[in-house]
Amino acid sequence: MQISNVKELNKIKKECLATQKEHPKKVLVCCGTGCIANGALKIVDSVRDGLAKRKLKDVSVEILKETGCHGFCELGPLVIIEPQETFYTKVKPKHVDDILDKSFLKNEVIEPLLFTNPIDGSKITKYNDISFFKHQQRIALRNLGKIAPHEIREYIGVDGYQALAKVLFKMSPDEIVDEISNSGLRGRGGGGFSTGRKWKICKNIKADKHYVICNGDEGDPGAFMDRSIMEGDPHGVLEGMMIAAYAIGAKEGYIYVREEYPLAVRHLEKAILDCERSGLLGENILGSDFSFTIKIARGAGAFVCGESSALMKSVAGEVGEPRAKYIRSVVKGLYDQPTVLNNVETLVNVPTIIRNGADWYKSIGTPKSTGTKVFSLVGKVRNTGLIEVPMGITLREIIYDIGGGILDDRPFKAVQTGGPSGGCIPEAMLDLPVDFDSLTEVGSMMGSGGLIVMDDKTCMVDVAKYFLAFLVEESCGKCTPCREGLYQLHKLLEKICAGKGEMSDIEKMERLSENVIIGSLCGLGKSGPNPLMSTLKYFKDEYIAHIKDKKCPAGVCPELITYKILDNCTGCMACIPACGYDAITGKKKEIHVIAQDKCTKCGACYAVCNFEAILVS
Amino acid sequence: MKHNFENLHTIFDNHPKSQESLIAILQDIQKEYQYLPCEALEETSKFLDVPLSTVFSVSTFYNSFSLTAKGEKIIKVCTGTACHIRGAKLLQEQLENHLHIKAGETTEDMKFTLEVVACVGACAMAPVVVVDDKYHGSVKVSKVKKLLKAK
Numbered sequence: 160m161q162i163s164n165v166k167e168l169n170k171i172k173k174e175c176l177a178t179q180k181e182h183p184k185k186v187l188v189c190c191g192t193g194c195i196a197n198g199a200l201k202i203v204d205s206v207r208d209g210l211a212k213r214k215l216k217d218v219s220v221e222i223l224k225e226t227g228c229h230g231f232c233e234l235g236p237l238v239i240i241e242p243q244e245t246f247y248t249k250v251k252p253k254h255v256d257d258i259l260d261k262s263f264l265k266n267e268v269i270e271p272l273l274f275t276n277p278i279d280g281s282k283i284t285k286y287n288d289i290s291f292f293k294h295q296q297r298i299a300l301r302n303l304g305k306i307a308p309h310e311i312r313e314y315i316g317v318d319g320y321q322a323l324a325k326v327l328f329k330m331s332p333d334e335i336v337d338e339i340s341n342s343g344l345r346g347r348g349g350g351g352f353s354t355g356r357k358w359k360i361c362k363n364i365k366a367d368k369h370y371v372i373c374n375g376d377e378g379d380p381g382a383f384m385d386r387s388i389m390e391g392d393p394h395g396v397l398e399g400m401m402i403a404a405y406a407i408g409a410k411e412g413y414i415y416v417r418e419e420y421p422l423a424v425r426h427l428e429k430a431i432l433d434c435e436r437s438g439l440l441g442e443n444i445l446g447s448d449f450s451f452t453i454k455i456a457r458g459a460g461a462f463v464c465g466e467s468s469a470l471m472k473s474v475a476g477e478v479g480e481p482r483a484k485y486i487r488s489v490v491k492g493l494y495d496q497p498t499v500l501n502n503v504e505t506l507v508n509v510p511t512i513i514r515n516g517a518d519w520y521k522s523i524g525t526p527k528s529t530g531t532k533v534f535s536l537v538g539k540v541r542n543t544g545l546i547e548v549p550m551g552i553t554l555r556e557i558i559y560d561i562g563g564g565i566l567d568d569r570p571f572k573a574v575q576t577g578g579p580s581g582g583c584i585p586e587a588m589l590d591l592p593v594d595f596d597s598l599t600e601v602g603s604m605m606g607s608g609g610l611i612v613m614d615d616k617t618c619m620v621d622v623a624k625y626f627l628a629f630l631v632e633e634s635c636g637k638c639t640p641c642r643e644g645l646y647q648l649h650k651l652l653e654k655i656c657a658g659k660g661e662m663s664d665i666e667k668m669e670r671l672s673e674n675v676i677i678g679s680l681c682g683l684g685k686s687g688p689n690p691l692m693s694t695l696k697y698f699k700d701e702y703i704a705h706i707k708d709k710k711c712p713a714g715v716c717p718e719l720i721t722y723k724i725l726d727n728c729t730g731c732m733a734c735i736p737a738c739g740y741d742a743i744t745g746k747k748k749e750i751h752v753i754a755q756d757k758c759t760k761c762g763a764c765y766a767v768c769n770f771e772a773i774l775v776s
Numbered sequence: 777m778k779h780n781f782e783n784l785h786t787i788f789d790n791h792p793k794s795q796e797s798l799i800a801i802l803q804d805i806q807k808e809y810q811y812l813p814c815e816a817l818e819e820t821s822k823f824l825d826v827p828l829s830t831v832f833s834v835s836t837f838y839n840s841f842s843l844t845a846k847g848e849k850i851i852k853v854c855t856g857t858a859c860h861i862r863g864a865k866l867l868q869e870q871l872e873n874h875l876h877i878k879a880g881e882t883t884e885d886m887k888f889t890l891e892v893v894a895c896v897g898a899c900a901m902a903p904v905v906v907v908d909d910k911y912h913g914s915v916k917v918s919k920v921k922k923l924l925k926a927k
Contacts, residue, residue: 193898196911232900233914380856383897418803418840419896421909459799460839462894476798477830478837537858537899544900575857609899611857625860629894635837737917739873761869766917 160311162437164446165324168315175316182221185241186210186263189304190225191390192422193232198251202236205255213259224313227391229304230545231291234274239286239304246286247272277541277563291542294561296523298531299347299384299507300547303391308426311433314394320439322510323401327447330513335406336362339509341517343529348374348465348502349577349606350682351528351595354509361489361497362407369409370498371400373506375416375423376470378462379578380629382609384533385503387545389416389423392507393430397453399506401444402513404451407499412453413474418460427455462579462633466681467492467500469635480637481681502607504533524550528594532605538575538612539566548593555589558612569614572713573698577606579626579633580686582693583619602693604686618715619698620705624652626690634683641684644675648691656716660706665695714775717760721776724751724764728772734764779813788823795826802835810846839894847882847889851907851923856895858902863917867903868892870920888924 162168186206190199206223229237234248240262261267273282274289283289306313326335340355377385400412416424431453434440442450456474463469464479467488473479492498512520524530528550537543541563565571573583582603591597595605627649636642648671651664672688679685704710711719730748742758745751765773787804791797805816812835821828835841853868872878875888882889898904901913907926
């Protein structure tokens with residue numbers, strides 16, 4: 160397939176639309192990492208075999224689509240029947256015959272496989288009627304779950320590469336930069352810097368070479384939107400990069416993607432190859448004078464490489480240590496040349512902004528944070544998954560309307576945003592509109608968009624300790640405040656969690672945090688104390704309970720809790736083998752006993768008990 | 777451990793001869809041998825004409841590289857935030873108890889390596905354990921033993 164000019168591009172688009180019209184009925188199987196883990200590939204095979212058995216073999220390509228992630232991974236494998244939009248969850252191969260005969264061929268609905276509304280137990284048939292999807296507005300995730308990501312034709316069929324054609328023949332680089340600036344698009348990787356301004360600075364520097372790098376080194380634990388986008392819409396990311404490259408005058412681009420995301424790497428490699436073969440990457444793209452190539456650099460598991468200067472060193476094959484940024488990387492970046500580094504989600508927004516215009520994008524969201532943001536809504540919430548909502552929506556709407564509330568109806572305690580550089584937001588602030596500035600104001604940050612919901616069983620001191628442990632492990636060690644300061648903060652938190660804390664430790668931690676913030680070289684260190692500072696600000700009583708009362712109110716910190724078996728123990732013996740320390744004794748149908756001297760408080764017995772007969776206090 | 781290093785040249789042939797290829801080459805070596813054998817680092821240094829000290833510093837800086845041999849089956853417990861608050865630590869302890877090793881170690885019979893990883897990006901299915909690149913979601917304590925037998 161050759162696409163050497165706009166005419167050929169439009170011809171393919173027309174063909175795709177015609178095929179779609181011919182085959183409106185489709186079986187979509189979600190093949191994101193989550194659904195694959197739950198067995199989606201077996202479903203794909205069963206559907207393919209089933210179609211062949213029903214003499215639909217020749218058209219199985221048009222009917223069966225292996226799509227990217229829908230975001231509702233917990234309920235996978237997900238199957239959707241179009242055009243009815245019937246949404247099936249937790250599908251197993253044994254269900255496939257039924258789905259094909261009844262739902263696909265006869266428009267019936269298979270009730271047991273439908274989504275159950277967790278609030279009233281009712282069954283919901285259509286995709287867009289489920290509250291998890293209903294409140295979303297999908298721009299960055301526009302193609303996820305809709306198209307087969309490894310087929311370039313599918314992308315072209317949904318207006319793919321039309322924005323590229325528009326910029327190459329109808330817009331000057333300055334006009335592109337102005338359009339992106341006017342749209343108000345800000346960096347989705349966490350910093351929130353104006354994308355248009357970044358492009359403008361880079362474009363205006365005279366240099367031998369300019370580079371575009373896509374940052375797919377999604378290191379924030381608890382966030383997975385970039386993974387899903389790279390897996391489910393790789394061409395969207397490539398088109399965004401091409402537009403950026405044309406705007407700033409770059410001929411070479413890199414995608415830096417985590418090695419831990421093998422499916423994303425595979426889909427990106429395929430997408431790049433397809434573009435090279437068809438002429439959408441290489442010399443004189445679409446017959447214009449624009450030439451561009453993209454290479455993939457695989458990250459090797461270092462959180463600090465999400466930082467711009469460290470990432471660029473890593474692309475060059477060096478140790479990923481950040482440098483002091485008296486000169487920003489947009490001015491002197493990869494191989495000391497001006498470099499635009501944009502996050503995956505930022506870039507995938509670009510083609511739609513070019514197609515629909517800055518005014519359209521600006522009309523969504525808030526005046527200072529325009530557009531939408533993708534969040535990974537995870538933790539102790541009923542509906543976990545990937546969501547995209549307009550900026551300015553409140554945390555309450557996200558957690559209760561989309562997320563369906565807290566798991567097991569427990570009380571809400573906090574929501575953590577911004578990953579290891581962010582903070583925990585308490586219940587009193589649930590009505591906070593979510594945008595870049597309001598989150599920073601309350602001591603947290605947008606980060607890459609992880610929203611980790613916590614209930615009363617989550618210990619906030621433990622959460623702070625968890626993040627500090629993560630940062631100590633990931634600190635590159637170049638500068639002392641980060642390397643030693645975070646280490647000492649972690650030691651103090653360990654002391655408090657072990658019941659050995661003193662009230663003066665709080666002041667010590669506050670002072671040390673200030674020094675780490677002022678003295679660290681890069682963003683990782685500068686924002687490292689945030690999880691500690693924000694939990695100290697909003698959950699000080701929990702720290703005091705650990706220090707003064709020697710108690711962990713959430714029942715998490717092992718040194719401050721005990722496990723006891725209550726009288727309602729049925730003597731089922733499930734907990735005895737679960738305990739790895741032989742601490743539980745008892746006979747069948749008799750109440751069991753935990754030997755306190757052997758108990759390590761690991762919680763294994765609590766996790767396996769079906770009768771709520773184990774008390775943590 | 778003795779290895780056949782002939783495959784190294786196939787790996788080198790797939791990459792341009794510049795330092796930019798260093799991390800990718802080490803990743804391919806790690807994939808081939810499950811770790812970075814000393815001889816392979818020396819060959820890489822010669823091939824790329826990059827000092828061995830640089831090759832060594834890169835291979836010790838990044839988490840995904842290992843300088844010691846790993847077991848036949850590699851079990852990774854995800855300890856990302858979502859997994860942490862849904863009980864990853866307990867899973868780690870259970871696996872440590874079953875295998876009689878600590879995270880980061882390999883069993884004496886070279887059958888299992890247990891690792892903890894920061895985040896595998898499957899947070900909606902927390903807690904997650906990855907066994908030889910296959911993801912297992914919503915893992916319960918009662919399923920830990922089964923994981924060790926999983927293919």
